[in-house]
Amino acid sequence: MDGMIRHGLWIFGAAALALGGAVVVRAQTSERSVWSGVYTAEQAERGKVAYAENCAACHGDTLAGIDVAPALVGGGFLNNWNNTSAGDLFSRIKTTMPLSAPGSLSGRTVADIEAYVFQANAFPAGTLPLPPSQPMAAGIKIVPKPAG
Template sequence: MKFGIVIVAVLVLGIGPLRAWEPARPAQLSPATSSPQLSRSVWDGVYTAQQARRGALRSGLCVPCHGADFEGDSAAALTGPVFTAKWNGKTIGDLFELINKDMPNDDPGSLSRQQSADYLAYILLANQFPAGKSELTIDIEMLKQIRFEASKP
């Protein structure tokens, strides 16, 4: 009986090392697990001017840490080349999550999803990304499909 177990163990364990000699295959993702194409960017007018105005009206909450012009004070700048370089290649969803979960510094997570979207719209306007005809959504999956691109493609 032990002899049979040994043979099975040798066969099972022996096959693994043999597979190491197979040529490498590219990783394949099933359609359900592949990431969605990021077809939109901040340059496509992903917020409205009215939404940015709502964010501007409430922006006093940001000023104590980020400065009156969002150029940074006790916290990082929200405008300018350092800010856009930091977020370049990420998604609007990433920035939205940061705002929604971590801001304001003295009361993290207290902003509604709509307030976070309005602040984000104002930040986009302050960085001279164009406004569009549709408001920035509060749906995180949709926001994760919008690329942050520092310079216009």
């Protein structure tokens, strides 16, 4: 009987491990888009303040772009970032902005600014904030609004 119990526990453990592994693989490979609520409204409000302090001088108060600084809203933004990820945008902001002090913004500030950009593009807010690091945001795709 002792061997039978061990065998049953082994089978149960193997099944739990297999199921758990499948869940982890699914979580790692599932992609979300900016249309699935990837930032919070509070985060976007913080981002609006940070944008005014760090970005508006070049990209404009309305995010429409000025001179060579590209638009961060509308068709121009979507054309530039279509089928990339929130992680790609995070990395660009984090490493190259602001132009006067590249790399000076914290991860949280970058995520907040990115949330504000998403809000300005009418991507819906959700219940969880946009993550403050490139790898964590890499699975969030920037894509046009789905049809329907």
